[in-house]
Every structure is written in C-alpha cells, then in structure tokens.
Amino acid sequence: MRSIILASLLGATALPALAQDVNIYSHRQPELLKPLTDAFTEATGITVNTAFVDKGMVERLQAEGDRSPADLIMTVDVARLGEVKDAGVTQPVEDEAMQVVPEELRDADNHWFGLTTRARIVYASKERVADGEVTTYEDLADPKWQGRICTRPFSDDYNVALTAAYLAHHGEEETKEWLQGIKSNLAKKPEGSDRAQVKSIWAGECDISLGNTYYMGKMLEDPEQKEWAESVRIVFPTFEDGGTHVNVSGVAMTKAAPNKEAALQLMEFLVSDEAQRIYAETNYEFPVSDHVERSELVKSWGEFTPDNVALSEISELRPQALTLIEEVNFDG
Template sequence: MTLRTLFLASAAACTALPALAEVNIYTTRQPELIQPVMDAFTETTGIEVNLAFVQDGIVERLRAEGARSPADLVMTVDIANLSQIVDADVLQPVDSPVLNAAVPEELRSADGLWFALTTRARIVYASRDRVADGEVTTYEDLASDAWEGRVCTRSGTHDYNLALTAAMIAHHGEDYARQWAADLKDNLARKPQGNDRAQVRAIWAGECDISLGNTYYMGLMLSDEEQTEWANSVRIVFPTFEDGGTHVNVSGVGMTAAAPHRDDALALMEFLVSPAAQQIYAEANNEYPVLPGAEVSDLVASWGTFTADDTDLTELAGYRSQALRLMEEVDFDG
C-alpha cells in the first residue's frame, strides 16, 4: 500500500467517526471563575468544554467569523454587554422548557436570545470605624453634601457604574441623573481609579469612607491573604433607590448563530441552571443564583438580605448610551 493510499484510507476512517462531544465558549469572564462548573458538566456528561477568554471585541470577533465561528456559546457580565451582542445579530434563539422553568422571566430575554446565570448587587462598602449604621441608605444619598471628600469609586464609564447610572435614569430621568453624577463627582476623595477591590483598599488606608462595589468582591478579598485585612475594615450596605430596590446586574449566556455543536451547547446551558451548577456558582464565586430556591453560600448569607430593584434589565441596557454621555458631560473621571 502506497503512502498516498494509506493517507486516504486514514482520512476516510476519520470522517466516519462521530463529531467530538464538545462545547466552545467565548467568555469575557476570567476562565478560572467558571472553570469549576464546567468541570462538573464534563464529569457529568463526558462533554468537553473549551473556554476562550475574549477580554475585548467579542462582537467584532463573532461578526468577522460569521458562519465559520467555532464558538457555540457566549458568556459575559452586564446586561448592556448582553444587549450589544443581541443587537449584533450573532445569536440564535433557544426554546428550552428547562431554561424557561429555571430562569425567572425578568432574568431572560423574551425571545430566548440570552439567559441570566447569576446575579450580583451593586452595593456600598462602608468603613466599620468611620461610618455609622444607617448613615447611607439610598443611592441618591451618595450625592449628599454629607459625603463630600469621602467617596471612592472606579471609573464612571466602567460597565458596572454605567449600569447603575442607567438605573438612576430609569428611576428619575436623565436631568436628575446628570446632576446626581455631578454631585457624586464633587464628593469623591480622589480621581476614579482601579477596580472595586482597590476602593476597599483605599477605605482601609483611610483615603475615603465609602465606595461602590459588587457584592462578590468581598468573597474574593477574604480568600486572598493580603486583601483579608482590607475586607475586614468594611461592611456591606445594600442601598436602594428611593422608589425602588437594590440595583442588581447579571452574568448571562447566549447561543451563537453558528453554534457547530448546538445539542451539546444546549445541554450545557440547561446544566448551568441546574441545582448542582447553581450551587457551585454560589459557593465558588459568591454570586446569587438565578434558580428559585437555590441557596446562597454561607458567606453571602452572612452579608444580609435585600430586595432587588424591579426595573426591567433590557430597559437599563437601553439607557446605557445616555448614561455614558452624561458621565462624559460631567467629566466624572476628570
């Protein structure tokens, strides 16, 4: 048998093999944050999961790849990011009784293009030594003169803060939100910088007394030997809007239009909202499960309870461009 004949025979044998059982994911989340739940899925089903971390340009990448894209699923944080991916027309609808039953209606798109997997609250970290209980209760309070020179935050144009500003627009209108942002800027102890954990470090160092942050960062700090002291210098406060609840955002998933492994991808999506997967999310990432009845971790439970604001998430995404514009108008980061 010639080499050419042997090669052709081998190629023919390969094409006769069933397609690999795998799911390819483009994710803006650090892979280590979601690897535990992916490992559990593989152990349960035998289906391999390949994670590709795409920090920027995920929409552009999917558009450029088109029908040739190897990605089956997209996972990201923030409702605005999910909405941008939807608007790019790179996802396909998923009609799954399992997903529809597990994910509350307000945490998924009506057309099946995205489903929330976890939620997180945008809260206030307050100095245990310098801020009394009840001293800050609403997001509107942050613009009060009482906090002049006492607030730290990351960039006003970061997705997390834009979502909060969009929620302020939804509750009070753009003019109010613009003045709120300007007054909040006047209360800053320093120029916006760093991430949410950097703000807690600044409170520990005495540079400010309160900061905005996401709940799960407390868990991340407590798991880091260097940052535990920062975490212990603050407590979590769940502010509300004056006419609403505590601002929440989501991490979510959608199936790409190309999805070369659609059945396996759907199996993973359904697994991610199962009791087992939601418990892993809760324990590993200190996030809030979307599955009704799923328990939070003991650490998260120790932070207390809150009532989530009921503003529609897709409405918030629609206000993102206005939120960005007004943050730039008040030169929040300047």
C-alpha cells in the same frame, strides 16, 4: 426531549451517543468556569473548551461569521450581553428549562439568560461610617459625603449599568444632577477596580465606595486583601422607589453555534440546581434559581430586595447613561 436531556444531566448519566465538544468564548477567566464545565463533562461526556476573550469579542464573532467555532458566550454585565445581541451574533433560545431564570433577569427575546446575580452595593468603613448612615443611591449625592467617596471610573460597565438603572427610576435631568452630586463628593479621581476602592477606605483616603458584592468574598480569600475587606461592611442601598441594583453573569448562544444541541444541554445544565450551587459558591454570587440557597458567607452579608427594573431595560438605557456620564465629565 428537553426534559429528558435535563433529567439525564441532573442524574449525572453519561450520554456517549451525543458526546462532542462545546466551545465557549468567555469574558471570565476559564478557571472560574472550570468547576462548572468539569461537572457538565462528568455528567454528559461532552468536552467543554473555553477561550478567554477579554476584549473584541463582538468584532471577533463578526469576523468569523458562520465559520465561528464558538457555541456559547459567557460574560458579565447586562451591557455586554446586550452588546452581543445588538451586534447580531447571537440567536434566540426557546427552551422550557431556561424559563427557570426570572423574567427580569433574561432577555425579552430570549437571546441571553442570567446565570448568577451580584448587587451593586456600598462598602462602608466600620470606623468612620455609622450604621444607617447610608440608605439610598440618591443619598450618595448629598453634600454630607463631600470628600468621602471613592469609585472606579463611572464609564466602566458596572457603573454605567447603575446609572442606567437610576435613569429608569428618575429620568435624564435628575440623573445628571445625581452624577454631578457624586462627582462633587469624590475624595479623589475615579481610577482602579472595586477592590482598589476598598483598599483606599482601609488606608483612610475615603469612607465609602461603590462595589459588587462578590468582591468581598474574593478579598477575604486573598491574604494581602483580607485586611482591606475586614475594614468595611456591606450596605445594601436602594432606590427611593425601588430596591437594590443587581447585575448578572450570563450566557448566550452564538448565531453560528456549530454544536447547537450540545450547547443547549450545557445551557440547561447551567440553570440546574447543581450548577447554580457550584457557580454561586465558587464566585460568591447569588443564584438566579429560587430553589438554591446562597453560600454561608454570602448569607452573612444580609438580606436585600432586588430592584424591579428589568435588565433588558437597563441594557437599552446604557448608551444614554454613558452620554450623561461623559457630559458631566465624571472621570475627568
């Protein structure tokens, strides 16, 4: 049955007998998802309603309980995906079509699935940082970077996930030393977004920053920020015993899911080649499917080897990572 449904989606065949609504609670702005949901509706006749829930998603789902109208959760960062699972507001999805998502990019119990990936990389000044000067995440704690690093707060989800990955590779003691080393190298107090750090490099306030790859695409399409983007290049650092840290945008089915069958069709569509191309190109991200090429702009950033630590392990280590960040008073 699953194969038949997926084949129908990919063939853009309308399914009026199954037509109904699918309701999404999303941490991402609805306009970022609209190209995907429009393509799904055209293929199936199923309407997709997206509610932007920036904060309090878990609390909202818990309060709604079995009466929740939400069928799917779409969010970014493994921490948020792990949070909704741990809160008991999702359900496992045992579906053959979803196995196209690599094992390391989905929950071990099939509660959530990665849809796209983004690398946590270094933005480096083209003028003040030589090629090859940045190679590893470990290197960021080297005193040679003293007064040269900018970053958003390390208590933010993206940096907590990076710290959890470091913890998986090196253990608690070395991770704490690494955090203290980076803090000693900061040019200024952590604040703002990843894009704000690139602006600081452009302004000469620092030489390197941590950021997600897709922000390069976002900055290049913004007339005000294009000059910032053009002042830096993307560097893919690695762990000394691993690859480049990646995170995901992902999807999970809610425990209530009043339109479960239609929601499952949407999940299958999201991992299809068609949707993977739309999602990756619209948001300058990497598709999770090996069958789908990156956009030309994303290809121009270069090749890298993703780290081999499973995101489910990173999710489990997140509380410990956040504790270490707070212990060194990184953002203070």
